[in-house]
Amino acid sequence: MTAEEITELRQRRYNATVVSLKLLNSDLMVLRVKPDFPRPAHHPGQYCTLGLGYWERRTEGCQVETLTAGEETKVVRRAYSISSSILDESGHLMRLEDNDWLEFYIVLVRENADGRVPALTPRLFGLSEGDRIQIGERITGHYTLDPVKPGDxxxxxxxxxxxxxxxxxxxxxxxxxxxxxxxxxxxxxxxxxxxxxxxxxxxxxxxxxxxxxxxxxxxxxxxxxxxxxxxxxxxxxxxxxxxxxxxxxxxxxxxxxxxxxxxxxxxxxxxxxxxxxxxxxxxxxxxxxxxxxxxxxxxxxxxxxxxxx
Incomplete structure (x- = not known):
């Protein structure tokens, strides 16, 4: 694919920006993504999708991938639970309303034992701050604190x-x-x-x-x-x-x-x-x-x- 084609695909398919990427080790990172739209209402414990195009580069040292015809223009997506660093830089509990980004805690899957080639995480680990990405516009899930009472x-x-x-x-x-x-x-x-x-x-x-x-x-x-x-x-x-x-x-x-x-x-x-x-x-x-x-x-x-x- 040409650079112009890739640029056009990114402009058309992506709707968010990587505002922070912290590598904790070679295979683990905390990723913060700012959507182009107001952050959706949600509850802690829920999840949304992240996606990158098959045209994006993959980090080295991962299972070899062979794309089928036409696959290089598609986007691979996966659901990720939203995480939180809990404390701000001053050591106090974060104020959620001060953040316009969502945080994700991601491990690099280099290969799968069943032979399925990991498509998304090798590309996520090729990102840098300022790069564009796709994020789901809906945050959902039933894994929440709804049943919990104050003294439980x-x-x-x-x-x-x-x-x-x-x-x-x-x-x-x-x-x-x-x-x-x-x-x-x-x-x-x-x-x-x-x-x-x-x-x-x-x-x-x-x-x-x-x-x-x-x-x-x-x-x-x-x-x-x-x-x-x-x-x-x-x-x-x-x-x-x-x-x-x-x-x-x-x-x-x-x-x-x-x-x-x-x-x-x-x-x-x-x-x-x-x-x-x-x-x-x-x-x-x-x-x-x-x-x-x-x-x-x-x-x-x-x-x-x-x-x-």
Missing amino acids: TVIFLGTGTGEAPHNYMTWELLSRGHTGKVVNACCVRYGRDLGYHDTHKKLMSQFPNYTYLALTTREPGVTRKVYIQDLITSGELEERIGEALDPAKMHVFLCGNPKMIGVPHRDRETGTLSYPQPVGVIEVLEARGFKADIAAVKLKGNVHFEEYW
């Missing part, structure tokens, strides 16, 4: 960039003066993958009801791998928050690796649930009296989830 204990359990909506939801709870405990746990492979770690440490010093738990599974020196499920079954989660798990006054939010979440299959005829293996958090919690949301029958429980990939 709220527990966020995430893996990797599944922390993104939990950060935004944490901001909302702290901003509105939530009186119950707020616990945010994130499991990653290495410490360098905890992109908001310093922010969470600052939050713990400012808000007595806030606790952050960071779990790493491959960090040198780690003698015992602790996954999110282990945090619960070992009793460590209860110990850290200082109270027993109680379905009557707690809401648990799960986001990230589907294997961590463990959404059960519901038989349409009998309503019987069958849980996947390995054991996921939903099975662990339901054995303790919690109930997960079941969208098919519009059941709102006290375990809410958002699966990534």
